Amino acid sequence: MTHAPAIHAYDAQPLQDRVVLVTGGAQGIGRGIAQAVLGAGGRVLVGDLDREAGRACLAEWNVGARAAFASLDVSREASVQRWVQTALTRFGRIDGLVNNAGIADPHRAPLASLPLADWNRYLATNLTGTFLCSKHALPALAEAGGAIVNIASTRALQSEPDTEAYAASKGGMLAFTHALAVSAGPAVRVNAILPGWIATDAWQKPAERHAPKLGRKDHAQHPAGRVGTPRDIGAMAVYLLSAQSAFVTGQPFVIDGGMTVKMRYA
Template sequence: MRDRVVLVTGGAQGIGRGIAQAVLGAGGSVMIGDLDAEAGRACLQEWQVGPRAAFHALDVAREASVRRWTDAALARFGHIDGLVNNAGIADPHQGPLHELSLEKWNRYLSTNLTGAFLCSKHALPALAAAGGAIVNIASTRALQSEPDTEAYAASKGGLVALTHAMAVSAGPAVRVNAILPGWIATDAWKNPNARRHPKLSRRDHAQHPAGRVGTPEDIGALAVYLLGAASGFVTGQHFVVDGGMTIKMQYV
């Protein structure tokens, strides 16, 4: 990732932070955007990588905010080589469908799905000029569900469809792929004031064929591959990273 600049939405915490750190570890530079300014500043203080990392407040559901964020990245670094659309509402459970308000439904779609559209829209000219790549962070819930998760599942399923549509429209200048994380423990990757060691049981780990719950580093490693030149023949795809959970038969 040397000399490459990657924008990461929701990059101050959780999976987004794991991806940003993976890019930095591979020699790249990052502009992270997040609603939590305190968490963003904490990232810069803890990473200690000087000019290779920057933070700018970002609300992906507001186009003006997205425009300011991408403009700030170009002003700071001069080019954009990668975009990771990671920001989103993480809680999938919102109660029975007949009690789900239209306001809440729209909030999920505007943040999880429309946010990816807006960030891609405003970064695309710079990405095309650089021959860059986009990685959308969806979820295994785009493929399977628990009860009462319609808004979340719909938003993540939309991200998978948006991925292959953009890959066709933006190619060959820009490649677009998606990662579908499973259970990723992010407790230790939050704002410093909210961090804690994840409370995971042996049963939690054992139900995964890989033998453990995932970490943000697991997603970051694949994101670096999809953002870099080694994946130059890969576009329009979605990759499940869930320790094997979605291929395991579930019999009670």
């Protein structure tokens, strides 16, 4: 006869002492994720092109050695290699990687007039950047039994006109997610978050920070009753990076306040 399953307490600090790397982590959703990691007890290395924003994070967080910043261009392999090595030199291990860096503006020219350079820029930053960071962090992640979280978008599932390059890059991130989950498992789990409408105005560097200009109609479009914030994405990232999601891999998680399930009629 087996014993009855025990009641297990939930860990109030699910990332205690774990080291998490966040690309594009100095502003917007990336900053929200980095702060969530710190709030969950973890340590974080933020990588970003904006040095001013990175320095502002460290000054405002005031968490000492638990947080660090290093310049990062995810589209350049040498930059990614230096950044990953910075994490290992500073912290000695890597338990989590959040591939968040990317071009946020989905709108470009109609496909017939879209320059090849624009198409390549979206893929190089959003998709190739995810590949490069995962490639170089993977050995340390495997040693630690870690996790990768890729920040895709609900635009991988639905679109507006003239967003082909952005949608293709984010859709590619979903395919990359389930492929790497199979290849890297069971040592490393890999999942994706698909944010919807997230208001990031208050999560920018000090010189560009302001309250979101949102009206009642903006919030009412969401079955949850409001537009999202980076804190909403951070909460899911903490779950996916922690042992609480130990049986979860290769999955896309839509965090959009219910917009993608709401029927709309013209």
